Amino acid sequence: MSKKFKVSICSGTTCYVLGGAQMMILEDCLPADIKDEVEVVGSSCLQKCHEPNAKPPFVLINDYLMESASMTKVIDYIREHR
């Protein structure tokens, strides 16, 4: 059974140094109420930092690309859209 949200965390250099490093453990930090609906995967690079005015770190939640992502922003987004 596939889960409702698929979260891809960019682990490329730029995202990693700009805060992505703290998000690598997202899966272990998910609150109990949304834990079962979220699948967390890594991406070697989402290729978004090449675009002008990019705001890393990036996280891809299903089709939605989140800029300047953080753990709380991701969790809030999922709670809003579930």
Next chain:
Amino acid sequence: MEFTPKTSDCAIEVDYCQRYCEKKRIGGDVFLSKKIKEQSRVLAVLSDGLGSGVKAGVLATLTSVMGLNYMGSFRDPAKAAKSIMETLPVCSKRNISYSTFSMVDIDFDNEVRIVEYDNPPVLITRNGSVMDTQKQEADVLRADKEPVQINVSGFDAKIGDRIIMFSDGVSQSGIGSKELPFGWGIERVGKFILDKIASKPEISAHDLSRAIVEKSWLNNSHKALDDITCGVIYFRNPRRLLIMTGPPYDRQKDKMLASLVEEFPGKKIICGGTTANIISRETGRKVHVRLDKLTADLPPESIMDGADLVTEGILTIGRAAKYLEDKTELDFFTDDPGAKIVKLMLDSDVINFVVGTRINEFHQDPNMPVDLEIRRNVIKKISKQLEEQYYKETTIQYI
């Protein structure tokens, strides 16, 4: 003068492992090796100074440095041994020389010459057994004009041969214990080495020397009662490693990048998210990031079919460069992606770098919290280290 590089048909791996006598900060055993690139020669000396500690350390260092330099300038190691014997001081109490040595000289044809003085015999293994090289005894005069014996031997090395040199800290380990009242002994050391090789025929000089030293240490119930040193020289088929990092400057070359990885005969490392993406796209193989295997300060590694290791780019390479520069001893437990790269590099003989030169502009933003170096400069530094410190053959190809 030009010589064909040895690595084209046979690679020589030299490594050693050492544990100093308990509570001593300076050891009385010295192992030195040197590659004379212009002559395609490899030299190695193991010297054991009388006793342990500072005095022994000075004498062993003196002997081994002399050994290397004399061997390098004379063609005949026996001549070098003669000069050293004439110089070495003699202990007035015990009437023995202050240090012993074994010297090995390997020329461009893999012809080996060995000179030994008073050290445990150098063991040579071929096809799973210890080879007898018919040592010839020669008399030389000591500094006090007393004649002493040195052993001279030689053989033509073939792929798969190993030369193992060790100090008496190995052969006498465990002496006085219940299990080994007379010490480990040359024969048992030989059997241990053959067993190790039988269970792992491709065991590297690095691993074998460590196994021997650890076992000696174990024989003494986890103590080094004397300095324990073991050097191993291994003649092997060159192991090749490809390190691909960075996207090509010209996007038309993405296909070429993928086919380079496909066709390479050896191990492959891909460093860089974009690079991994390009190869994944061209070959249709998925990249899977190991979020279950995190290191504190490096982006996680990934898995992809057809590559032995996939990592992030510049941060990981930078870490690898630092490990090489600091000569960090990487044990089993250090396995962050940077350490893994170094381990693979040290386990190879020929390392080909393919460096993409397209620059990620974001990396050059001065607001980045860490300084990111330019990829090709780091690779240049690594390649230099590998050539000079670890005797590897490297090539760098920019695309």
